[in-house]
Amino acid sequence: MHLQIATRRIADTVVARPEGRIDHRTAAPFEDALAPLLADAVARRGPLVLDFSAIDYISSVGLRVLMVAARQMREHQTLLLVAALQGVVAEIFAISRFDRVLVVTATLDDALAKCSPEALAIHRSGNRSANPETAP
């Protein structure tokens, strides 16, 4: 199964927006799709924001992928943020306590405010530094 993640660069920050369900079938493709984004964030030492506004379910296996990703980013002093959790996913984060071990924000604006004032300013003005692109 192939999982699409739309990405865009805003100043020094990459915002990745996966869509759909991250469950026992799709967690591995999600991990594969995330890998180059993590490598890129580590290489440029810039933040990576996962915009979860279009994720409607995540299982334990998917949460493990996020845990591994966050650990990898921490080891390189790079920031991973998860933003805009919706309904069920927000509850799953709370019940699993992932809202306590990952940097989670209510909105994408909140995430950008935490990691890059410049990216936030650009995002708010609607002036993005690059066109949307899609990573595998």
Place this chain on the structure above:
Amino acid sequence: MKGVRIWGCRGSLPVALTAAGVRDKLLTTLRAARGRSIATDGDLDAILAGLPFAVAGTYGGHSSCVQIDTGGADYFVCDMGSGLRPFGQAATAQRQGKPQTFHIFMSHLHWDHIMGLPFFVPAFIPGNRIVIYGSHRELESALRRQQEPPSFPVDFRIFGATMEFVHLEPGRAHEIAGVRVTTMLQRHGGDSYGYRFESGGRTAVYSTDSEHPLSDPAHTERFVAFFGDADLVVFDAMYSLADAISVKADWGHSSNIVGVELCQMANAKHLCLFHHEPVFDDAAIDAMLAETRRLEKITRGATALHVSAAFDGMDIAL
């Protein structure tokens, strides 16, 4: 198979309510009674019925011990934590001196799962037969060792009952006193084994001290098959998922989230959260149960999964 009784639900270490804990419960109860009639026992029952279990009851603190009521004459028990002591006292009182056979199934040999044996009254009574099953090669030596000096003042020679040890080959089904018993290797320090009991069209699974590596789909498939269509799964839910795969990774325990997921995939009917973290008080376990029920509801497929949290003295009908 008729049912299951929990004699010890706590993980790692027995715990007890403190005086402060009892006082908190009393205060909360008295506040709930303020302004209400307490004239009759019926009034009092009504007030208590309106209180959370964490206030009106307690989950208890004995370490792992679970009785399987097979409907037959013999006793079936999983693990010999400190809960084995009240079980032994109850069994002795129930059968009033008649010789009995006890089939005891060991998940593993860690301290909290064996500490009840030196205090197991039926083992002291001549005529009783105690058959201890397990898949660890050190099954007998570990139990004898805990009763050797300087750990304990009396060794196995004090026991009047016949003591037998039976090695169970993991992954195979065994017919024991009319019950089909299947064991499975689990991930835990020094290994542990889960048990699947099948009899009279009912199935109960005992799976404690078991960590689930989420990166291994084959492992998940094995457990889904092991839990398949079970009427009850007693499941190690000691930690939150975040703890289980981060600071407490490789500690050999699991979470409520993984319990719900595995039971949903396995089409099991009842998930009983077990091996509670000893630092959790009653309110914390109540909250975990409520969260787990909520998780089950928001992720439910075609059929509902009943979720409960084990407490000492809990009876579950099958």
